[in-house]
Amino acid sequence: MGKDGALGQSWRNNVVRAVSHVLAFGALALVLFITLVPAHAQTIRVADVTPLTVPADLVALRAQPAIGPTLVAVAPGQQPLTPALLANYVDRQNQLRAVDVLGLQAPEELTADVLMGYIARGSIKSNSAVSAIASFTSPTARPEPDLNQHMLAAYVETSYQPMEKRVQHADAERDCLAQAIYHEARGESEAGQLAVANVIVNRARSGKFPGTLCGVIYQNADKGYHRCQFTFACDGRNDAPGERRAWARSADLAQAVYAEFALGDDVGAVPGSALYYHTTNVNPSWSNTYNAVASIGSHIFYSPN
Numbered sequence: 694m695g696k697d698g699a700l701g702q703s704w705r706n707n708v709v710r711a712v713s714h715v716l717a718f719g720a721l722a723l724v725l726f727i728t729l730v731p732a733h734a735q736t737i738r739v740a741d742v743t744p745l746t747v748p749a750d751l752v753a754l755r756a757q758p759a760i761g762p763t764l765v766a767v768a769p770g771q772q773p774l775t776p777a778l779l780a781n782y783v784d785r786q787n788q789l790r791a792v793d794v795l796g797l798q799a800p801e802e803l804t805a806d807v808l809m810g811y812i813a814r815g816s817i818k819s820n821s822a823v824s825a826i827a828s829f830t831s832p833t834a835r836p837e838p839d840l841n842q843h844m845l846a847a848y849v850e851t852s853y854q855p856m857e858k859r860v861q862h863a864d865a866e867r868d869c870l871a872q873a874i875y876h877e878a879r880g881e882s883e884a885g886q887l888a889v890a891n892v893i894v895n896r897a898r899s900g901k902f903p904g905t906l907c908g909v910i911y912q913n914a915d916k917g918y919h920r921c922q923f924t925f926a927c928d929g930r931n932d933a934p935g936e937r938r939a940w941a942r943s944a945d946l947a948q949a950v951y952a953e954f955a956l957g958d959d960v961g962a963v964p965g966s967a968l969y970y971h972t973t974n975v976n977p978s979w980s981n982t983y984n985a986v987a988s989i990g991s992h993i994f995y996s997p998n
Contacts, residue, residue, distance in 0.1 A: 754788055776853050783846050863951070869907035871940070871947035872932055876925035878992070879939040884962065885990030886943070889970065890950045891960040892994065896968055898954075906954065963987045966996035 854862075870890060878889040896902040896909045903909050914926040921927035934940035953960055963986060970992045971977055983995035 751789075754785075757785075775855060776850075779845065779848075779853065783842055786842065863955070866906045866954075867944070867947050867951045869910050870951055871944045872925070872934075873910045873923060874946055875934055875936075875940055875943040876932065877923060878990075879936065879943060881990040881992070883942075883946070885992060886946055887950070887960065887962040888987065888989045888992065888994060890946065891962040892967055892970055894950065894954045894960050895963075895965055898965070899968060901968070906951070962989070963994045964996060967994045968997060969995040 870893060873893055874886050874890055878886045881889070893906055893909050897904055897906055903912055910923055911926050912922045913920040916927075918924075918927050918929075925932060934943075950960055952958075959965065967986050969979070969983060971980065973988075973991050973993060980993070980995065983997055985993055986996045987994040
């Protein structure tokens with residue numbers, strides 16, 4: 694191509710070199726600009742934070758009345774407390790606690806690599822992973838709270854009674870005790886009447902007799918005259934009190950003694966071990982097998998050996 698061809702090639706080479714230098718300089722300037730210009734952090738506004746979506750089943754559960762989905766709410770303080778209502782409350786609390794609000798998946802398998810990587814990101818003294826392992830290998834017993842779900846559910850199933858029934862039971866217990874005081878000791882002094890009532894309370898607490906005052910007083914009353922514990926309970930006569938003043942005394946004393954029985958207090962007229970008594974004008978054969986612990990008015994009181 695001769696001399697002209699050589700000159701053309703040299704000119705092209707010079708142009709390529711010049712362009713390369715320009716590109717290199719531009720790249721260097723861009724790198725310096727990015728490096729030296731300070732970065733600005735983007736501020737996150739509270740209004741831009743989106744809350745977690747509440748699961749539909751939890752929304753539906755919360756929309757139900759606290760007393761149950763099929764019951765109509767009544768004015769505050771007028772809802773009767775029933776076993777069904779308490780059972781519904783226990784079931785509702787269990788449902789609320791069972792909802793997976795965050796939608797968490799099962800955790801990944803804990804391997805040696807995962808554990809060591811987690812520990813490496815924090816100090817040994819304050820790392821929660823180490824603390825969790827220590828607490829798992831030597832767990833600390835946590836006492837159950839005084840009132841928990843299991844206790845409440847068991848109470849609903851076995852022991853709960855509406856207030857109306859509790860009042861009826863208390864009234865019946867006082868009436869039975871008043872009847873016993875009236876028919877067994879209405880001619881006695883207050884101390885003598887209190888001692889008779891004390892024996893009835895002792896029997897109810899002993900575990901050897903029925904656990905209620907009515908149960909003690911009318912034990913075996915349906916089995917005949919010589920099988921009952923208190924004569925008036927099975928003699929076939931009308932038990933309606935005929936002496937108004939004596940009945941009023943018996944009823945007042947029965948109310949006071951029942952309060953002591955319900956609260957677990959001692960009556961104090963005779964020892965808590967005294968379970969038997971008889972009048973002084975009889976001498977039953979069983980009296981020789983027990984210990985006489987008191988003699989008040991026309992009654993002698995005994996405790997088992």
